[in-house]
Amino acid sequence: MIEADIHEIDIVKAEKTKIHDVDFDNINFGRIFTDHMFLCDFIDGKWQQPQIMPYQAMSIDPSARVFHYGQAVFEGMKAYKDNNGEVFLFRPEDNHSRINKSSARMAIPEFPKEYFMNGLLTLLNLDKEWVKPGVGNSLYIRPFAIATDSAIAAAPSSNYRFMIICSPAKAYYTGKVRVLIAEKYSRSADGGVGFAKAAGNYGAQFYPTSLAQAKGFQQIIWTDANSHEYLEEAGTMNIFFRINDKLITAPTSDRILDGITRKSVIQLAEDNNIDMEVRRIKVEEIKEAARNGSLKEIFGTGTAAVISPVSAFEHAGTTYEIPDLDDSYAAMFKKQLLNIQHNLSEDKHGWRYPVK
Numbered sequence: 001m002i003e004a005d006i007h008e009i010d011i012v013k014a015e016k017t018k019i020h021d022v023d024f025d026n027i028n029f030g031r032i033f034t035d036h037m038f039l040c041d042f043i044d045g046k047w048q049q050p051q052i053m054p055y056q057a058m059s060i061d062p063s064a065r066v067f068h069y070g071q072a073v074f075e076g077m078k079a080y081k082d083n084n085g086e087v088f089l090f091r092p093e094d095n096h097s098r099i100n101k102s103s104a105r106m107a108i109p110e111f112p113k114e115y116f117m118n119g120l121l122t123l124l125n126l127d128k129e130w131v132k133p134g135v136g137n138s139l140y141i142r143p144f145a146i147a148t149d150s151a152i153a154a155a156p157s158s159n160y161r162f163m164i165i166c167s168p169a170k171a172y173y174t175g176k177v178r179v180l181i182a183e184k185y186s187r188s189a190d191g192g193v194g195f196a197k198a199a200g201n202y203g204a205q206f207y208p209t210s211l212a213q214a215k216g217f218q219q220i221i222w223t224d225a226n227s228h229e230y231l232e233e234a235g236t237m238n239i240f241f242r243i244n245d246k247l248i249t250a251p252t253s254d255r256i257l258d259g260i261t262r263k264s265v266i267q268l269a270e271d272n273n274i275d276m277e278v279r280r281i282k283v284e285e286i287k288e289a290a291r292n293g294s295l296k297e298i299f300g301t302g303t304a305a306v307i308s309p310v311s312a313f314e315h316a317g318t319t320y321e322i323p324d325l326d327d328s329y330a331a332m333f334k335k336q337l338l339n340i341q342h343n344l345s346e347d348k349h350g351w352r353y354p355v356k
């Protein structure tokens with residue numbers, strides 16, 4: 001961790017809010033941003049004065065290393081408003097520690113926790129009107145860091161910019177998804193950057209995902225790069241399988257992202273006395289379970305969609321349908337998580353973080 005003096009944030013407020021131009025009932029995810037953004041530059045080995053300013057385009061030299069070498073990391077988190085107008089984050093300190101793990105892997109300097117939390121809370125206080133109450137509504141928060149050196153030598157940058165921008169959101173995916181199990185392409189490999197929210201991980205998924213979409217699937221279930229025999233993640237979500245009443249998810253590793261929703265679901269499974277196994281799971285095991293009727297559910301977990309149920313998967317040219325369930329774990333976990341996030345139920349693990 002690079003030490004930094006704690007500065008007050010330099011704040012320039014927007015002259016006028018854009019909020020009245022937004023149709024909150026018809027939000028196109030990730031295209032509308034709030035009135036303000038947070039920015040902090042790393043120059044001469046040190047994080048500089050943090051700033052909040054009106055959301056705006058910025059000028060960066062074409063030679064900036066982020067454009068050439070993808071030296072960039074990000075986070076995804078949400079703020080929620082309860083019926084009394086109080087705003088909450090969900091486990092935000094975990095997002096801070098994770099972006100620093102991602103940064104370390106990408107040779108980006110770690111961002112001090114005080115700066116992160118203070119920047120986040122100050123920004124949310126300024127833009128709190130943008131967080132709408134009601135389950136399903138949220139403000140999506142995107143912290144990120146980029147290499148800004150004006151130099152195209154293939155070496156780590158000495159200057160960086162850390163930013164936070166916010167975008168109002170409704171529920172992300174709607175309905176169930178059909179998924180294709182990867183047999184050729186891989187998302188991550190041993191010793192690689194799969195555990196990091198490194199920008200290039202996502203860009204590299206677009207092409208194989210578009211091939212899957214052309215075949216009628218919304219997402220790819222990624223398998224291990226060595227053998228393609230083990231199930232790892234679903235698109236940009238962690239993945240859970242329910243066989244009879246037992247829940248199974250893969251262990252985190254340098255290939256699998258340590259999702260905050262994933263670890264919350266593992267905890268909720270324990271709270272609900274559900275048999276939970278964290279272990280590697282073979283494609284063959286779920287195909288067999290689908291054939292003999294013991295495969296009850298597959299669902300993805302992630303901040304954007306919370307829980308995303310899967311209705312069918314394809315592997316080696318065969319499609320396996322997963323029949324609807326009345327008492328699904330996916331629906332139960334989604335409800336329990338949303339209730340905690342929106343301050344509608346007890347928060348016995350201290351996951352809610354009030355924005356004061």
Ligand SMILES: *Cc1c(COP(=O)(O)O)cnc(C)c1O
Nearest residue numbers: 236237238257259260261302303
């Ligand atoms: C962000 C992400 C997840 C989900 O993480 P959450 O903390 O639950 O939002 C899962 N897998 C990948 C690859 C991700 O990028």
